[in-house]
Amino acid sequence: MEEIKDGPVAKWRQLAAILRNRIESGDLAPGDPLPSEVEIEQATGLARGTIRVAIRSLRDDGLIVTAQGKGSFVADVRPPAGSGE
Amino acid sequence: MEEIKDGPVAKWRQLAAILRNRIESGDLAPGDPLPSEVEIEQATGLARGTIRVAIRSLRDDGLIVTAQGKGSFVADVRPPAGSGE
DNA sequence: AAATATTTGTACGTATGTATG
């Protein structure tokens, strides 16, 4: 997990960018589970609420799907590049 | 079980203090099982997640050990007083 | 041996309060 720095970019945006990068680079393939919220919490030191904001943004963008009690997973079909830029 | 009050002290901290007290007073001796999470839930009305936070703090302090499917037990060797103050 | 109950483990969902910039 890359560093989340204190700075002008909101931490949740930095985290979203890191995860998005792992998905779009193929490091996380469709169907792969994302790190759990607690794992991200431990890896980054961020509060769960902050992590959830980042995850929600990826979900809103259709990059991942989330299932209660299971986890978040890379969406099988990703939206065309350019949808969110 | 003492009362868990609504107030400035987080409920999980109050519960942890109650359990810690029972251990350090000898009411719960080394090897003794703690009340199960569900028992504490019924006795206090707290949510299980909240109870688990209190239990984790005691475990982090080395006061208890926990085993899935069995329960939590007072540690045989307790850390010296003052370790966590 | 098998089914059931108990107990802890994991994981997300939701909401509120507090504090800061």
Place this chain on the structure above:
DNA sequence: GCATACATACGTACAAATATT
């Protein structure tokens, strides 16, 4: 006022390990 961020607290669901019947 609003967005960000953290802490707390409750809810729901299911998995895994152990104990009991």
